Ligand SMILES: Nc1ncnc2c1ncn2[C@@H]1O[C@H](COP(=O)(O)OP(=O)(O)O)[C@@H](O)[C@H]1O
């Protein structure tokens with residue numbers, strides 16, 4: 001019984017962390033599907049979101065429920081601008097050029113953040129209304145921060161699902177993701193849609209960053225968590241939204257279990273071990289479609 | 296006034312003169328066909344009209360208004376729809392969804408209202424849905440309505456693409472090789488639809504086509520080009536018999 005409780009407890013905390021991976025992976029996938037760009041700066045967008053939240057809430061003293069949406073909206077704007085100014089001009093260039101550009105954006109974001117006087121290279125504590133509170137669910141315990149992460153992720157995923165399924169913009173985004181050429185000629189402003197998707201991904205990243213901030217603290221390198229979200233996206237089949245969510249959760253849980261049951265050091269490679277195992281069996285990822293031949 | 300007026304249009308890719316000083320008019324309700332050997336520049340003319348490329352010189356006017364420099368997504372709004380040489384569908388979506396996306400340009404509601412599901416939004420959706428169902432009936436696609444287009448046979452996908460173009464309520468339809476990849480029976484069917492589209496729906500068709508039987512059957516006027524330049528224009532017989540055209544097709 002005790003072993004089971006321990007196990008469940010690890011699954012619970014793994015799932016909370018997994019939600020963060022899932023949100024970042026979701027950002028990867030959204031951008032990739034709509035624009036075929038792999039945005040290696042997704043983790044840094046999350047970091048910037050966390051810093052903006054920290055600025056609005058801790059430094060400016062805004063109430064959490066005002067600071068959070070404000071940071072999210074600002075990040076959406078930054079994401080859209082990045083697409084407009086940095087990414088759009090290089091679309092159509094060789095893939096490695098685009099990869100270098102998004103990697104470069106990550107570097108710039110990290111050093112840029114550490115140059116901001118109030119941000120710097122220090123680690124900042126960022127308290128949310130959930131910080132320091134703990135709930136018990138039967139024999140298990142969860143911090144309110146963890147519960148907030150899981151609830152928000154669930155709500156966000158549901159909202160995105162409805163957005164993509166039922167709104168005209170959501171449907172236009174899906175159409176542009178499936179066939180850009182055809183999208184143009186049914187009258188979808190594909191370039192605007194790409195900017196919107198970047199904005200959306202950056203907004204989701206900001207939510208992830210602010211949720212994660214109380215758990216890992218805010219610092220310029222917190223975006224490296226993107227390195228774990230990337231395998232999550234690949235695990236799910238890069239290009240599948242449910243896949244990104246499942247991939248994130250699996251990696252979070254596996255990592256947490258590895259950290260608890262296995263010797264020191266396994267925790268950090270767990271994500272990649274799982275990824276290699278899954279890809280060996282299902283090369284297209286969990287939710288990916290096999291490469292179909294064009295007729 | 297002509298529906299579509301192309302004047303002195305040119306498009307160069309480096310040294311390749313894909314389109315060179317091309318002018319022609321398409322009148323309402325006619326079927327106007329462009330023929331020419333492979334690489335002659337036919338698709339490039341379509342890509343200029345659909346604003347996929349910027350012309351190096353010349354002017355394109357639709358219903359008397361200059362469209363040489365509008366954004367690509369506005370082309371459909373103006374009333375020009377198109378199909379592609381190699382079928383470009385939203386392959387993960389059903390036939391119905393593809394046609395509804397074709398209808399996309401005719402939607403008027405904005406996002407905030409859409410999220411509120413106001414009665415006017417629902418009424419608009421119903422109206423579009425009816426229009427799309429009309430197209431499905433017109434092209435006999437009822438049987439495939441909810442099938443994912445990626446899994447349909449090629450011949451049916453070509454018809455779905457035609458349906459998606461019709462769903463946008465165009466005045467001019469650009470068809471890039473409508474018969475390519477079709478068997479004889481399907482080609483025959485395609486020619487009936489092209490006739491119905493002009494005669495019943497009153498839509499003008501600008502078409503690129505290789506199958507001369509189909510060209511003869513449906514075209515009102517024909518334009519022949521080679522190396523980007525016009526070599527002959529007029530009715531089917533005279534263009535086909537034109538010595539330059541004969542030479543071009545003999546591959547000299
Ligand atoms: N994107 C492009 N870049 C360079 N050359 C092109 C491009 N598109 C077409 N061409 C060239 O322009 C010429 C006309 O091509 P195209 O219009 O596709 O011919 P058609 O449709 O008549 O077979 C060809 O020589 C082709 O190689």
Ligand SMILES: [Mg+2]
Nearest residue numbers: 337338339380
């Ligand atoms: Mg062609």
